[in-house]
Amino acid sequence: xxxxxxxxxxxxxxxxxxxxxxxxxxxxxxxxxxxxxxxxxxxxxxxxxxxxxxxxxxxxxxxxxxxxxxxxxxxxxxxxxxxxxxxxxxxxxxxxxxxxxxxxxxxxxxxxxxxxxxxxxxxxxxxxxxxxxxxxxxxxxxxxxxxxxxxxxxxxxxxxxxxxxxxxxxxxxxxxxxxxxxxxxxxxxxxxxxxxxxxxxxxxxxxxxxxxxxxxxxxxxxxxxxxxxxxxxxxxxxxxxxxxxxxxxxxxxxxxxxxxxxxxxxxxxxxxxxxxxxxxxxxxxxxxxxxxxxxxxxxxxxxxxxxxxxxxxxxxxxxxxxxxxxxxxxx
Amino acid sequence: xxxxxxxxxxxxxxxxxxxxxxxxxxxxxxxxxxxxxxxxxxxxxxxxxxxxxxxxxxxxxxxxxxxxxxxxxxxxxxxxxxxxxxxxxxxxxxxxxxxxxxxxxxxxxxxxxxxxxxxxxxxxxxxxxxxxxxxxxxxxxxxxxxxxxxxxxxxxxxxxxxxxxxxxxxxxxxxxxxxxxxxxxxxxxxxxxxxxxxxxxxxxxxxxxxxxxxxxxxxxxxxxxxxxxxxxxxxxxxxxxxxxxxxxxxxxxxxxxxxxxxxxxxxxxxxxxxxxxxxxxxxxxxxxxxxxxxxxxxxxxxxxxxxxxxxxxxxxxxxxxxxxxxxxxxxxxxxxxxxxxxxxxxxxxxxxxxxxxxxxxxxxxxxxxxxxxxxxxxxxxxxxxxxxxxxxxx
Amino acid sequence: xxxxxxxxxxxxxxxxxxxxxxxxxxxxxxxxxxxxxxxxxxxxxxxxxxxxxxxxxxxxxxxxxxxxxxxxxxxxxxxxxxxxxxxxxxxxxxxxxxxxxxxxx
Ligand SMILES: Cc1ncc(C[n+]2csc(CCOP(=O)(O)OP(=O)(O)O)c2C)c(N)n1
Ligand code: SF4
Ligand code: SF4
Ligand code: SF4
Ligand SMILES: [Mg+2]
Numbered sequence: 001x002x003x004x005x006x007x008x009x010x011x012x013x014x015x016x017x018x019x020x021x022x023x024x025x026x027x028x029x030x031x032x033x034x035x036x037x038x039x040x041x042x043x044x045x046x047x048x049x050x051x052x053x054x055x056x057x058x059x060x061x062x063x064x065x066x067x068x069x070x071x072x073x074x075x076x077x078x079x080x081x082x083x084x085x086x087x088x089x090x091x092x093x094x095x096x097x098x099x100x101x102x103x104x105x106x107x108x109x110x111x112x113x114x115x116x117x118x119x120x121x122x123x124x125x126x127x128x129x130x131x132x133x134x135x136x137x138x139x140x141x142x143x144x145x146x147x148x149x150x151x152x153x154x155x156x157x158x159x160x161x162x163x164x165x166x167x168x169x170x171x172x173x174x175x176x177x178x179x180x181x182x183x184x185x186x187x188x189x190x191x192x193x194x195x196x197x198x199x200x201x202x203x204x205x206x207x208x209x210x211x212x213x214x215x216x217x218x219x220x221x222x223x224x225x226x227x228x229x230x231x232x233x234x235x236x237x238x239x240x241x242x243x244x245x246x247x248x249x250x251x252x253x254x255x256x257x258x259x260x261x262x263x264x265x266x267x268x269x270x271x272x273x274x275x276x277x278x279x280x281x282x283x284x285x286x287x288x289x290x291x292x293x294x295x296x297x298x299x300x301x302x303x304x305x306x307x308x309x310x311x312x313x314x315x316x317x318x319x320x321x322x323x324x325x326x327x328x329x330x331x
Numbered sequence: 332x333x334x335x336x337x338x339x340x341x342x343x344x345x346x347x348x349x350x351x352x353x354x355x356x357x358x359x360x361x362x363x364x365x366x367x368x369x370x371x372x373x374x375x376x377x378x379x380x381x382x383x384x385x386x387x388x389x390x391x392x393x394x395x396x397x398x399x400x401x402x403x404x405x406x407x408x409x410x411x412x413x414x415x416x417x418x419x420x421x422x423x424x425x426x427x428x429x430x431x432x433x434x435x436x437x438x439x440x441x442x443x444x445x446x447x448x449x450x451x452x453x454x455x456x457x458x459x460x461x462x463x464x465x466x467x468x469x470x471x472x473x474x475x476x477x478x479x480x481x482x483x484x485x486x487x488x489x490x491x492x493x494x495x496x497x498x499x500x501x502x503x504x505x506x507x508x509x510x511x512x513x514x515x516x517x518x519x520x521x522x523x524x525x526x527x528x529x530x531x532x533x534x535x536x537x538x539x540x541x542x543x544x545x546x547x548x549x550x551x552x553x554x555x556x557x558x559x560x561x562x563x564x565x566x567x568x569x570x571x572x573x574x575x576x577x578x579x580x581x582x583x584x585x586x587x588x589x590x591x592x593x594x595x596x597x598x599x600x601x602x603x604x605x606x607x608x609x610x611x612x613x614x615x616x617x618x619x620x621x622x623x624x625x626x627x628x629x630x631x632x633x634x635x636x637x638x639x640x641x642x643x644x645x646x647x648x649x650x651x652x653x654x655x656x657x658x659x660x661x662x663x664x665x666x667x668x669x670x671x672x673x674x675x676x677x678x679x680x681x682x683x684x685x686x687x688x689x690x691x692x693x694x695x696x697x698x699x700x701x702x703x704x705x706x707x708x709x710x711x712x713x714x715x716x717x718x719x720x721x722x723x724x725x
Numbered sequence: 726x727x728x729x730x731x732x733x734x735x736x737x738x739x740x741x742x743x744x745x746x747x748x749x750x751x752x753x754x755x756x757x758x759x760x761x762x763x764x765x766x767x768x769x770x771x772x773x774x775x776x777x778x779x780x781x782x783x784x785x786x787x788x789x790x791x792x793x794x795x796x797x798x799x800x801x802x803x804x805x806x807x808x809x810x811x812x813x814x815x816x817x818x819x820x821x822x823x824x825x826x827x828x829x830x
Contacts, residue, residue, distance in 0.1 A: 003798075003799055004780070004782075005799075006782055006799060007782055007786070008782075010794070010795060011730075012730050012731065012756075012791065014791070015734060015756035015759050016731065016758065016763065016790040016791060016792055016804070016807035017757075017763055017807060018758050018763075018790075019761070020789060021809075022766060022767075022809035022811040023813055026789075028787055028813075031788075032786070049535075049537075052403075052532045052534065052537075054399060062543050064758070065539050065542045065543055066542065066543050066544075066545065066758075067542040067544045067545075067548050067552070067750045068542075068548070068752055069738075069754075070539035070542065070754070070755065070758060071756065072537065073756045074534070074537050074755075075532040075533060075534060075536075076539045076540070077402045077532060077540045077541050078540070078541030079399065079422065079425055080425060083391060086391070086392035086395035087396065087398055087399035089385055089396045090355060090357060090385065090395065090396035090397060090398060090401075090403070091399040091400065093354075093399075094354060094404065094405040094532070096383055097381075097382070098404075098405065100533075100534075119389060119392075120395065122388065123387055123392055127386065197786050223811075230811040230812055231812030231813055231815065231816040231825070232816060233811070233813055235816060235817070428749065429750075429751075430748040491748055529747070530751065539751065539752040540749060544750050548744070548746065552746055559748075
């Protein structure tokens, strides 16, 4: 049997013994992100360790840096919840002055990025710092016990969007920070998912290698907040891609007319015109994604809410320039 | 050779920053401090200052970028005032807790509401519990000198704390005064390079800064900030002495004026000290036994020096441009802490005045004096007095 | 069997571990979290059947801890000191070379 080489470096920057819940998809994302960064820095500067992290408050910060321990094997700085991008700006400026080669990786959750940290993010991108901002999107404030964020999807249960007599759960469509980031016309913006780790790693490497700012929004499962089975974390993330819930795309220099869309898989039929994806016919209904998660359980008693979600997903794809058809489950 | 010239305190602060050669500066405009980042922009644009100037989108990001840069082991500088400082509040604690010797110039200004751009000390006084060292300048020369001294103290290994230097809005920030710009070489000697042993962002030595501490460790972490503040007392004296030797200007934590045989001593900070000294001269001419004292250092609070001062007077009259609602001024609390257990102590009277740019006149000070004299004569007196209020519009 | 990529970290933290407060509460030993043996959290345990393994690396890529490393022949090695028993590796393994079994302690 011919054995391939491992598809990613075996260098480790994220050590075990951290306190993330079993099956935490965000932990997988950070592990892969640092490996990707290491490869990119090795290829670009000949030094696999030429990077440092500035991280926002949130689950991945509190589980990884409990004094006197740390899970990090890369220089790492946490300042507060809303300012990872600003702190990264400062580190990057200091590195410039010290003549250090490499790139700074800023990391924030959806709360730290889409909500409280959006201003600092915008400032950092606009000022064109040589920083990759990685938003690990578990779609709620998990660290404080699962409250909704502007990145929480429509219909989801959280502790501040509980379904009830007058509520279907979260009642606003998901805000897509990647599109906001792209509007800054920065060199590189991408969405990714732990459901497609090779695509994620490729995008992280690309982000790490461009000169100037880049933004990557990675979908990662939180079994605790999504009320989903531990072992299904990757499967759920993959289903989000395959059902159309989570688009995989890249936007370079804010060129919204040439968004690169990755094939979702899952049997979806992709229609291209002149190399551009213009339509996708998904084969798996979003229900396949929703039904594995307790946070969407109540929706199955209100099918019109699921239809509403389907409409929102179509609208989101339309922004990306893609007409999608989303099947309903067979009776 | 030092250059004798004239400039505003904001320019003096920018000059101090230039002389200290910070590698990273991040600042955001706000009245009355805007001229500081403007002037620094000029220095950078002309190649007179080799620094990265991050033109951030808010004061919160200004201080956060300074924290990032200082954590990466370089000298940093920022400037702000009032609402800008209040917006930084959260990160001020973090900068001290992470032991990052950032230096910040403050154009002391009131806080909203109502919005008001003029002078008082409420902005920086409100940050007195953050762990930052605090210096207050009486004039533009002091603004420049104290920023240099602030770096010296902040970066000392026994201290490693951020420091702010306050100077009064408009009265100093926008007023041209004679200033001597010290020799760059002497400043280089005085400050040296900042090469921290504790904090760096270096792939060859990966460390984790900004950790979470459980109850088993949190108190010890905070205690080290306490200890650093305690250590700063001695380090400040050393820095003052060295500064005097190098540059010929003498600084003291508390500077006294005509306090020998004084029955009443007026205590204040910042530019108000100038007015108060004139007032003391005026009273002395009339044979009234008064003196003045100015706090140049407010954090660490100069407890021993306050005790020594207290021995000289029967009444300490505290003139404060800030208020802690339902209590009095912040100095009143601090002086009480210093003197409460002393066997012999003077009467302390608190005066809140000059808020939001209200002028402090001799007439106001007469009002303050009258209350102090009542106390001196054993009559009843108010402990906390709002001076110069326009009662007719209340 | 290859050794854990964290072996040096484990040795270092055992030697140098100190609770002593540092200025800024900085954690100076990289990867020192390895002192926490999170394997004790496990309820189910991944059992590995080497003969079924096609060395696709998926388990290695996905493990959030990471509690899987590779031996000299690039087969996965499960580090039970840290494996929290989430079952993602077993769920994603294309050949059922990993089976979750209830832990007997
Ligand atoms: C200024 C401020 N407000 C609120 C908090 C409390 N807080 C800490 S983490 C967090 C939520 C984090 O959510 P997210 O960024 O999505 O990260 P996650 O925990 O989900 O990984 C909140 C609300 C804080 N630390 N600071
Ligand atoms: S709550 Fe969710 S995001 Fe946080 S550690 Fe647990 S699984 Fe990970
Ligand atoms: S069960 Fe989970 S923690 Fe254990 S080895 Fe498999 S993926 Fe890693
Ligand atoms: S996922 Fe299964 S087949 Fe692939 S390497 Fe792991 S054990 Fe082997
Ligand atoms: Mg979140």
